[in-house]
Amino acid sequence: xxxxxxxxxxxxxxxxxxxxxxxxxxxxxxxxxxxxxxxxxxxxxxxxxxxxxxxxxxxxxxxxxxxxxxxxxxxxxxxxxxxxxxxxxxxxxxxxxxxxxxxxxxxxxxxxxxxxxxxxxxxxxxxxxxxxxxxxxxxxxxxxxxxxxxxxxxxxxxxxxxxxxxxxxxxxxxxxxxxxxxxxxxxxxxxxxxxxxxxxxxxxxxxxxxxxxxxxxxxxxxxxxxxxxxxxxxxxxxxxxxxxxxxxxxxxxxxxxxxxxxxxxxxxxxxxxxxxxxxxxxxxxxxxxxxxxxxxxxxxxxxx
Amino acid sequence: xxxxxxxxxxxxxxxxxxxxxxxxxxxxxxxxxxxxxxxxxxxxxxxxxxxxxxxxxxxxxxxxxxxxxxxxxxxxxxxxxxxxxxxxxxxxxxxxxxxxxxxxxxxxxxxxxxxxxxxxxxxxxxxxxxxxxxxxxxxxxxxxxxxxxxxxxxxxxxxxxxxxxxxxxxxxxxxxxxxxxxxxxx
Ligand SMILES: Cc1cc2nc3c(=O)[nH]c(=O)nc-3n(C[C@H](O)[C@H](O)[C@H](O)COP(=O)(O)OP(=O)(O)OC[C@H]3O[C@@H](n4cnc5c(N)ncnc54)[C@H](O)[C@@H]3O)c2cc1C
Ligand code: FES
Ligand code: FES
Numbered sequence: 001x002x003x004x005x006x007x008x009x010x011x012x013x014x015x016x017x018x019x020x021x022x023x024x025x026x027x028x029x030x031x032x033x034x035x036x037x038x039x040x041x042x043x044x045x046x047x048x049x050x051x052x053x054x055x056x057x058x059x060x061x062x063x064x065x066x067x068x069x070x071x072x073x074x075x076x077x078x079x080x081x082x083x084x085x086x087x088x089x090x091x092x093x094x095x096x097x098x099x100x101x102x103x104x105x106x107x108x109x110x111x112x113x114x115x116x117x118x119x120x121x122x123x124x125x126x127x128x129x130x131x132x133x134x135x136x137x138x139x140x141x142x143x144x145x146x147x148x149x150x151x152x153x154x155x156x157x158x159x160x161x162x163x164x165x166x167x168x169x170x171x172x173x174x175x176x177x178x179x180x181x182x183x184x185x186x187x188x189x190x191x192x193x194x195x196x197x198x199x200x201x202x203x204x205x206x207x208x209x210x211x212x213x214x215x216x217x218x219x220x221x222x223x224x225x226x227x228x229x230x231x232x233x234x235x236x237x238x239x240x241x242x243x244x245x246x247x248x249x250x251x252x253x254x255x256x257x258x259x260x261x262x263x264x265x266x267x268x269x270x271x272x273x274x275x276x277x278x279x280x281x282x283x284x285x286x287x288x289x290x291x292x293x294x295x296x297x298x299x300x301x302x303x304x
Numbered sequence: 305x306x307x308x309x310x311x312x313x314x315x316x317x318x319x320x321x322x323x324x325x326x327x328x329x330x331x332x333x334x335x336x337x338x339x340x341x342x343x344x345x346x347x348x349x350x351x352x353x354x355x356x357x358x359x360x361x362x363x364x365x366x367x368x369x370x371x372x373x374x375x376x377x378x379x380x381x382x383x384x385x386x387x388x389x390x391x392x393x394x395x396x397x398x399x400x401x402x403x404x405x406x407x408x409x410x411x412x413x414x415x416x417x418x419x420x421x422x423x424x425x426x427x428x429x430x431x432x433x434x435x436x437x438x439x440x441x442x443x444x445x446x447x448x449x450x451x452x453x454x455x456x457x458x459x460x461x462x463x464x465x466x467x468x469x470x471x472x473x474x475x476x477x478x479x480x481x482x483x484x485x486x487x488x489x490x
Binding site: 001002003004005006007008010031034035038039041042043051053055056079102103104105106108109190191 | 307308310326327328330333349350351354357360363364365366368369370371373374377419423437438440441442
């Protein structure tokens, strides 16, 4: 189908964009990569009267990496972030998540910030932001503010952004030293939204014991759901950690629903299985991280 | 209400076109209806089938998920009509598709051709697994994917031979696997 008519603006400064969006009020929408908004407009699930195309705004297409983390501008396409080697070294979970977002052709146009603002509970990058405790920088008529991930995701396709605000960037902090991460999911077809997905971060101390572990769940809750796994696994070495206790913690918190893609029971089953896989993979990565660069083999035996 | 028209300049296959379109005109429709470039096909209009794939500044993108007014911000758009060389010789991907029987009805073909042409610029020598992953976002309902995956790898060989010449040339000259070739049993 075809989208309904709208008034189109393509401002060339952020101030103009904020002003035009404010004037449009509730009828206005930002157009970034359009990979979620245009399908919805084509199907007439969305019919904004005014579109503010931000693709001409200068300075928003940069990835900035420092020792603390990675800041991603609003016009950075998924593909460009995925290809950024420095970003991948600093926050490996970025690339681990991006590889699971749709297909490469969609990633060539869609933006990572747009996907976070869209706040689909099945999307990967909101989960990456939530798991790492990142934040969004948003700009509105009354200035710029930063919103932490925990306050940002308020419901399915709902965020803590106010009407008239534009997201300028997303900040992904680097996990603590000794940490490893993983993102695993199961989808019906390659590139589809997952029926369930789990991102995990595991942190080890110098004795290779787990000091912290968290998972974040997609497609089984109204928002990307972060579950602290400390209770189940802290103090253990990865090889003897009780992953099934961690799966129990997840099972208590998720709220899976039936839909045409999968039953709630099946999603709950996937959440258990994927919790164990994600934690095991993240622990592996943490062991490699702790071993540091240079020739080495992984596994606890090799560390002694 | 008459809809406001925007006059835009689109550079498609090296030619600059000036067209007046409403803001809601999808790039796919602009190419087909306003410019008469009907090689770009339209299947689902929500990003799932890939029939509408074109190259935007060299990168494959869905033309059904872009407005013509936004596309006008880009330097260059290549559709399937623009893949052939200056003398009309088919692009290596087009030759590979013919050679490997990678099409039947041809509905999905323009999307695959533009996708693969763009992909090979960044990944000139994909493994079979990479080739499979590269085409996984496009749907074909009749040929099946085996021949399409073979065509990606064959196109890579042909392209390398063309770009680099030299030793890889041999790949082009070697007879392609054909079920009924050179004499033998009739
Ligand atoms: C076939 C297909 C499969 C897909 N599969 C997946 C998948 O598996 N996982 C996944 O995560 N995503 C998937 N996507 C969605 C894709 O990741 C989108 O790129 C992303 O969700 C939206 O980013 P965008 O830049 O395209 O935003 P747009 O579509 O332009 O915008 C989306 C929404 O966010 C708002 N918005 C965007 N940017 C801003 C901003 N800077 N400030 C304020 N508001 C803004 C818009 O107003 C709109 O409401 C898929 C898309 C398609 C078409
Ligand atoms: S028509 Fe564009 S992806 Fe199907
Ligand atoms: S050749 Fe017919 S759909 Fe692919």
